[in-house]
Amino acid sequence: MSVPLNYYIVLSMVLFALGIAGVTTRRNPILIFMSIELMLNAVNLSLIAFGRYLGDAGGQMLTIFVMAVAAAEVSVGLGILIAIFRTKDNVDVDVLNGLKG
């Protein structure tokens, strides 16, 4: 009478793979950040699904912490982006090679 756990896990994988594809093909750092958010959401979904199917409330707790870390990461990352834009006028990740990486 219900959806098996595997369906949620496969959906979470598909979303995660979409995020990987976004991070590797995009050149705009904002879009890379959004793809990272996509991946974090995929992981959150699998955490909640596992927690629900195993009868453990810990999955939801981990999701709360992932959300907090994601918020912190986005605020710092966008701050770095603004700082770069102030000096460079261009935020293409192919052009930003100041660290010679």
Next chain:
Amino acid sequence: MTLQSILSGQGLMFLFFAAAAIASGLLVVILQNPLRAALSLVINLFSVAGLYLSLNAYFLATVQVIVYAGAIMVLFLFVIMLLNMGQANMHTSYRGVRTVAAFASAIGLGGLMSAVAIKGQAAVMLPAETMVSGSTAGSVEGVGKVLYNPSLPWLFAFEWTSFLLLVAVIGAVVLAGKRQQSSEGKA
């Protein structure tokens, strides 16, 4: 999934929100305009909130809409408009890089899926709703009872999350704030 399970409430919710999540996630990855990609991401976050609802995580679905679709996406849109990236022509990456990236994510996805197909148990079905000392695990009460329970590990991590957010706030202000006296003061 049998027809019966598809027609149950959870099955319908799963099908609808999973289709919406995959479609909008695909749009996030392929749309050229950053604003449109951001709005697709909002739809994606709403769909994932719907999936949380189908898993009885009521409080987290609300937090997902308020924090992700509300606060974080407003931050994204704000920066996109501030940096005037509305129709920025970022040159897209080279064709070879794209092919490699597509292969890499496809191989990763295929590997994970085959792992689930081999090791996963198809018969893990939905148990009765988890209860935490008398209240549903997904409700505000249930989440609070687990999160703020001193005998469980979550309370310690929760306290340190406040420190993490403080560091993030200071970091964002330092990075994005104006530096007028830094040229005279620090140099």
